[in-house]
Amino acid sequence: xxxxxxxxxxxxxxxxxxxxxxxxxxxxxxxxxxxxxxxxxxxxxxxxxxxxxxxxxxxxxxxxxxxxxxxxxxxxxxxxxxxxxxxxxxxxxxxxxxxxxxxxxxxxxxxxxxxxxxxxxxxxxxxxxxxxxxxxxxxxxxxxxxxxxxxxxxxxxxxxxxxxxxxxxxxxxxxxxxxxxxxxxxxxxxxxxxxxxxxxxxxxxxxxxxxxxxxxxxxx
Amino acid sequence: xxxxxxxxxxxxxxxxxxxxxxxxxxxxxxxxxxxxxxxxxxxxxxxxxxxxxxxxxxxxxxxxxxxxxxxxxxxxxxxxxxxxxxxxxxxxxxxxxxxxxxxxxxxxxxxxxxxxxxxxxxxxxxxxxxxxxxxxxxxxxxxxxxxxxxxxxxxxxxxxxxxxxxxxxxxxxxxxxxxxxxxxxxxxxxxxxxxxxxxxxxxxxxxxxxxxxxxxxxxxxxxxxxxxxxxxxxxxxxxxxxxxxxxxxxxxxxxxxxxxxxxxxxxxxxxxxxxx
Numbered sequence: 001x002x003x004x005x006x007x008x009x010x011x012x013x014x015x016x017x018x019x020x021x022x023x024x025x026x027x028x029x030x031x032x033x034x035x036x037x038x039x040x041x042x043x044x045x046x047x048x049x050x051x052x053x054x055x056x057x058x059x060x061x062x063x064x065x066x067x068x069x070x071x072x073x074x075x076x077x078x079x080x081x082x083x084x085x086x087x088x089x090x091x092x093x094x095x096x097x098x099x100x101x102x103x104x105x106x107x108x109x110x111x112x113x114x115x116x117x118x119x120x121x122x123x124x125x126x127x128x129x130x131x132x133x134x135x136x137x138x139x140x141x142x143x144x145x146x147x148x149x150x151x152x153x154x155x156x157x158x159x160x161x162x163x164x165x166x167x168x169x170x171x172x173x174x175x176x177x178x179x180x181x182x183x184x185x186x187x188x189x190x191x192x193x194x195x196x197x198x199x200x201x202x203x204x205x206x207x208x209x210x211x212x213x214x215x216x217x218x219x220x
Numbered sequence: 221x222x223x224x225x226x227x228x229x230x231x232x233x234x235x236x237x238x239x240x241x242x243x244x245x246x247x248x249x250x251x252x253x254x255x256x257x258x259x260x261x262x263x264x265x266x267x268x269x270x271x272x273x274x275x276x277x278x279x280x281x282x283x284x285x286x287x288x289x290x291x292x293x294x295x296x297x298x299x300x301x302x303x304x305x306x307x308x309x310x311x312x313x314x315x316x317x318x319x320x321x322x323x324x325x326x327x328x329x330x331x332x333x334x335x336x337x338x339x340x341x342x343x344x345x346x347x348x349x350x351x352x353x354x355x356x357x358x359x360x361x362x363x364x365x366x367x368x369x370x371x372x373x374x375x376x377x378x379x380x381x382x383x384x385x386x387x388x389x390x391x392x393x394x395x396x397x398x399x400x401x402x403x404x405x406x407x408x409x410x411x412x413x414x415x416x417x418x419x420x421x422x423x424x425x426x427x428x429x430x431x432x433x434x435x436x437x438x439x440x441x442x443x444x445x446x447x448x449x450x451x452x453x454x455x456x457x458x459x460x461x462x463x464x465x466x467x468x469x470x471x472x473x474x475x476x477x478x479x480x481x482x483x484x485x486x487x488x489x490x491x492x493x494x495x496x
């Protein structure tokens with residue numbers, strides 16, 4: 001097992017996993033917030049758009065989205081982000097992780113919005129705040145604080161789902177694992193190393209999220 | 221209400237059990253009465269080992285059947301088991317298969333875990349290109365071209381060593397590479413020439429793709445079996461030698477890989493090594 005650790009670039013592979021996860025988290029939080037706003041908007045067309053997005057993307061397997069981005073969009077429709085195949089695959093992976101996990105972020109936030117008593121939204125409107133202002137000043141801050149635990153779950157899921165990017169040639173942790181298994185045959189030790197690698201990334205995050213969700217909860 | 225919940229839970233349990241049954245990998249048509257032999261093959265390699273419904277086709281399948289016949293098992297006594305590359309050693313070590321015929325290259329690392337009979341075929345890493353492409357003649361002509369292979373495969377690692385600046389797209393399976401190649405957005409696909417020939421011979425790609433025929437590695441395909449089982453190894457080696465001398469070998473190659481105009485490279489047919 002020590003020999004395997006010395007012969008392969010574990011640090012580089014997990015660094016790529018971290019890059020994918022961080023960029024994917026940023027993307028999905030931004031897009032997810034926008035979609036959540038659409039879903040609670042007073043305009044029916046916007047609500048329908050938000051609902052349509054969540055129902056379509058959330059019900060599509062991530063593997064399918066990933067392969068579609070390269071096989072369908074890059075190689076059949078010619079939508080190339082970079083001429084270099086590796087860079088192209090990396091950015092498509094970030095986009096697809098963001099698109100996919102935005103639906104979970106959206107639903108987490110929407111459940112956060114639903115914890116706020118309806119009287120608050122009515123009060124915000126009655127003192128003359130516009131829809132945008134009441135979202136920004138009253139609803140979203142409380143929604144984020146109320147949905148930290150589900151948001152944390154969505155991010156942990158995103159970190160683990162970044163392994164799907166190996167399907168399109170991003171040499172992150174799962175990509176390296178298939179290389180190690182190919183050369184050294186699949187032993188328990190190999191799987192153990194990668195499981196521990198992911199545990200190191202996700203476990204502290206889980207603890208932090210639990211702690212934050214207690215500290216930042218809106219006391220009503 | 222709670223009765224309904226209970227029923228739902230039971231239903232979920234049944235579903236999971238039936239899924240687990242799907243994963244066991246046996247054909248189910250033959251009951252394990254001790255008279256059957258379990259053979260590991262690839263299920264997803266056209267021309268080598270391909271499962272379509274209940275029929276199995278390919279060169280490896282034909283070789284496996286021939287060897288089974290020599291061991292005294294008729295075709296109906298064979299239980300085919302899927303042997304994906306990463307699981308081959310475990311399948312043999314745990315006794316889930318008697319032997320594996322599945323594009324199984326003989327390497328020193330693998331010999332530490334399993335024994336090999338053969339080689340029965342000498343393959344080599346080659347390139348698959350579009351039939352009208354004359355610019356790619358071999359591995360040296362690859363710089364600046366877009367190449368495709370499978371994530372983490374030996375072929376992908378090998379080509380990265382040989383052509384460090386290659387623009388390599390990796391996918392989970394070769395089928396995706398072939399689709400992109402046929403669509404014209406990738407210039408070449410690299411792996412063993414046998415696998416390439418199998419794809420080129422597929423109905424939908426016939427006449428559109430060709431194997432370059434300029435190999436840059438040597439892969440000795442062997443039949444993997446339990447480490448140290450010299451008795452079985454000797455029997456299988458004898459079967460392979462007979463298969464080559466009685467012309468069956470040539471028939472298997474021509475039938476399965478020939479349609480794409482593929483001819484086996486230098487060193488074929490091989491002489492199987494002695495069992496140790």
